Amino acid sequence: MTQRSTPASPLPTSKIPAVPPRILLGPGPSNANPSVLQAMMQPMIGYLDPDFMLIMDEVRELLQRVFQTDDANTLAISGTGSSGMEAGLSSLLEPGDTVVMCIYGFFCERMVEMATRIGANVVPLRADWGRPFPEEMLNAELKKHTNVKMVTAIHAETSTGVRQPMPDLARLAKEHDALFMVDTVTSLGGNEVAFDEWDADYAYSATQKCLGCPPGLSPVALSQRALQSIRDRSQPPVSWYLDLNLLGNYWGWTEPRVYHHTAPVSMILALRQGLRLALSEGLESRFERHAHNARALSAGLEAIGLECVVPEEHRLAQITVVGIPDGVEDAPVRQRLLRGFGIEIGGGLGELAGKVWRVGLMGESSKAEYVLALLSALETTLPEFGYEVASGAGVSAASVELGTAAVS
């Protein structure tokens, strides 16, 4: 057989033939570890190949360790964090089921939207953005109902930068015999997610925040009790693609495995590498790294006169929300940081749009040198926009904080 001998046409031209390197300090995606990207360059393999099944088994086990659970079922949904959110709501709620939703930020409102579309009886409990949700509010509401199917909350509200204490909310849900669903999109790999200790029923996350992987998968954990409640539904969930029971049948929660959809093979290889890196660093050291770099960042921001919105004791390490000084415009500053310094930071969402910047130090992006690079870039940039900064003030305050322990 002869090979086609005509040369291939040159590639169509592109304005951006290669992706420029960026320091990603926004609310995600964060930088991906190079060995994670390398893992994606392995050859393609069939999604039912026996060796790929072994890789999936490994991913399930690694996820159990990162979610800190012995008994929960784990898998990674083909989709971003929102797919994990939608899979949980659509699999666990039937039309008419009562769901009490703790609302204290932008992503909480997304949950309300999804649960409403599913036809659930949604009871939204709205509390102030920028402060932890008061458990008394949940307690008082639950007392008014006899039949609550589920309570939902978000561990790390990326729109406000607040770390929500979980155990009390989870306990209240249990006392009322309700399932407890928690968003750990921005917390998994960045601060402690203790699925078993919280007695959670469903948690979902995303690969591109604190796990050091590209966007594309939503790792989840589902308790036995929650799985049983899906199996006991009177009607199957309206979403076939996000039916956690069907996904579990493919991921090996039961034998024999049943084909569902073509798994995004390369992303699963990436996640496996990301999880191995997280465990080899050690979860505790990883959380400490995030906390340490965040302390340095807020010390630096405060030294140049910017105000962190969340009180220190409630602050998340992986996302710092800082007020934009009066008279300084939001978008042009972020544009200058990106174009002049290759640094991306995030703007505000919802009611905080235009009022705050959100600086993410997530996973691979939580590095001392990135904290210093951002502060130095701000010291140069802010005066160009009419906000005077004592040169070096931010960098030196952060350095003092960073000098207190060895960091990566």
Ligand SMILES: *Cc1c(COP(=O)(O)O)cnc(C)c1O
């Ligand atoms: C980013 C984020 C989401 C949405 O995740 P996507 O991967 O963008 O779909 C949901 N919840 C929280 C708390 C988030 O930070």
